[in-house]
Amino acid sequence: MNKNIAKLREISEKPERIILGLMSGTSLDGLDIVLSKVKGTGKISTIEVLHFITIGYDSVLRSRLEAIQSKEKVDMRVLTYLHTELGDLYGAWIMDALDEWGFEIEDVDLIASHGQTVYHAPAETEGKLNATFQMTDADHIAQRTGIITISDFRQKHTAVGGEGAPLAGIFDEVMFRAESQNRMLLNLGGIANFTWLPSVESGDQVISADTGPANTLVNEAMQKYFEQSYDEDGNTASKGTVHSELVRYVLLEPYFRKPFPKTTGQEDFRLTYVEELMEGHQIELSPEDLVATLTAITSQSICRSVDEVAGDQEFECYVSGGGVHNRTLMDDLRRRIPQADFKPFDELGIPSDAKEAAMMAFFANELVAGEGFSIPGITKEKVHLGKISLPG
Numbered sequence: 001m002n003k004n005i006a007k008l009r010e011i012s013e014k015p016e017r018i019i020l021g022l023m024s025g026t027s028l029d030g031l032d033i034v035l036s037k038v039k040g041t042g043k044i045s046t047i048e049v050l051h052f053i054t055i056g057y058d059s060v061l062r063s064r065l066e067a068i069q070s071k072e073k074v075d076m077r078v079l080t081y082l083h084t085e086l087g088d089l090y091g092a093w094i095m096d097a098l099d100e101w102g103f104e105i106e107d108v109d110l111i112a113s114h115g116q117t118v119y120h121a122p123a124e125t126e127g128k129l130n131a132t133f134q135m136t137d138a139d140h141i142a143q144r145t146g147i148i149t150i151s152d153f154r155q156k157h158t159a160v161g162g163e164g165a166p167l168a169g170i171f172d173e174v175m176f177r178a179e180s181q182n183r184m185l186l187n188l189g190g191i192a193n194f195t196w197l198p199s200v201e202s203g204d205q206v207i208s209a210d211t212g213p214a215n216t217l218v219n220e221a222m223q224k225y226f227e228q229s230y231d232e233d234g235n236t237a238s239k240g241t242v243h244s245e246l247v248r249y250v251l252l253e254p255y256f257r258k259p260f261p262k263t264t265g266q267e268d269f270r271l272t273y274v275e276e277l278m279e280g281h282q283i284e285l286s287p288e289d290l291v292a293t294l295t296a297i298t299s300q301s302i303c304r305s306v307d308e309v310a311g312d313q314e315f316e317c318y319v320s321g322g323g324v325h326n327r328t329l330m331d332d333l334r335r336r337i338p339q340a341d342f343k344p345f346d347e348l349g350i351p352s353d354a355k356e357a358a359m360m361a362f363f364a365n366e367l368v369a370g371e372g373f374s375i376p377g378i379t380k381e382k383v384h385l386g387k388i389s390l391p392g
């Protein structure tokens with residue numbers, strides 16, 4: 001028998017597993033590495049984050065990634081090299097992190113790697129195939145570290161008819177749905193996504209979707225006009241005036257009228273799209289007013305989704321992702337959604353910045369030891385997400 005298959009079987013029978021979760025989000029800021037202890041599976045599982053680190057991409061790597069992310073035409077040579085290089089690089093970073101944390105290779109049961117999203121393509125018309133593509137070869141991670149690596153979690157989701165995202169809906173329902181309290185989990189990364197968790201006793205359906213842009217448009221404008229990668233604490237937006245008409249024009253975009261569940265990406269929400277609208281409607285804005293307006297587009301598009309799923313029901317709203325640090329955005333959300341009791345995601349027991357990497361650890365744990373789960377709004381059939389790469 002292949003010794004790695006025997007080892008995998010042994011790992012799958014353990015009452016708890018040490019799993020390294022890796023997340024590299026669409027904002028291309030770097031790699032989040034979580035070392036977690038996962039006990040049990042499914043609804044009785046618990047995740048304890050033992051260590052967490054973000055390793056930033058340097059400017060050269062970042063611009064190489066920018067050149068291939070969400071673009072219709074890319075240099076295949078660059079993409080091919082990056083697929084391999086990132087696998088190798090992540091492997092090296094993992095070894096350094098384990099060393100720093102005083103952990104040996106043998107202490108770690110599995111690695112769970114999301115990979116870098118290259119292109120996200122939900123079907124343009126209903127009934128067509130949904131597609132999404134994450135790179136970073138997991139064989140390289142497994143080989144470099146000697147640890148069995150699970151990766152490419154989104155493909156099974158599309159194979160059963162989903163859009164490959166958000167995966168958070170599955171994780172959030174299993175880990176955070178409350179018996180008698182309505183909850184919403186909101187993540188403000190590049191794109192904003194939410195999971196609506198009506199109380200179990202309500203019997204209502206869990207809904208998970210992307211609402212539209214979170215930081216992506218603001219980041220682009222900050223780079224273009226201020227040579228900064230983001231609007232720190234929302235300071236620039238706070239100095240500008242929102243152009244309400246432009247907000248309204250953007251919110252007419254068909255994505256905002258599509259029914260749930262739905263996802264989007266930076267393929268659809270780019271600054272050039274807003275600039276074209278401005279040109280068409282002869283709107284000229286100062287850079288500050290533009291950033292304020294883009295921030296309002298983010299908050300108002302989130303509010304639309306919130307209205308649709310929650311109406312005027314009261315709920316706890318746990319916010320994660322880098323956008324939580326944007327005070328202008330958060331103040332606007334609080335003002336527009338008064339029925340929500342806003343709380344930091346950390347109160348649920350996982351550090352906010354570590355959430356998505358911990359979620360990958362959860363999916364890897366489920367693949368090797370769980371019974372599988374149905375995907376809200378997509379299929380009642382039980383599925384597992386992820387593919388297995390063996391070292392050696």
Ligand SMILES: Nc1ncnc2c1ncn2[C@@H]1O[C@H](COP(=O)(O)OP(=O)(O)OP(=O)(O)O)[C@@H](O)[C@H]1O
Nearest residue numbers: 025026027189190191215230232233321322323325
């Ligand atoms: N202090 C801050 N003030 C304002 N915005 C911030 C701050 N810190 C981070 N951000 C924003 O958060 C973004 C990073 O968020 P995060 O790491 O959650 O995104 P991601 O995981 O890469 O994206 P996604 O979840 O869409 O894949 C930055 O690009 C920036 O726009």
Ligand SMILES: CC(=O)N[C@H]1[C@@H]2OC[C@@H](O2)[C@@H](O)[C@@H]1O[C@H](C)C(=O)O
Nearest residue numbers: 117120165166167168189191193356
């Ligand atoms: C295709 C892809 O990488 N989508 C990301 C992205 O970033 C936020 C939003 O768009 C979400 O749908 C998803 O990530 C999270 C982790 C998810 O699947 O839940």
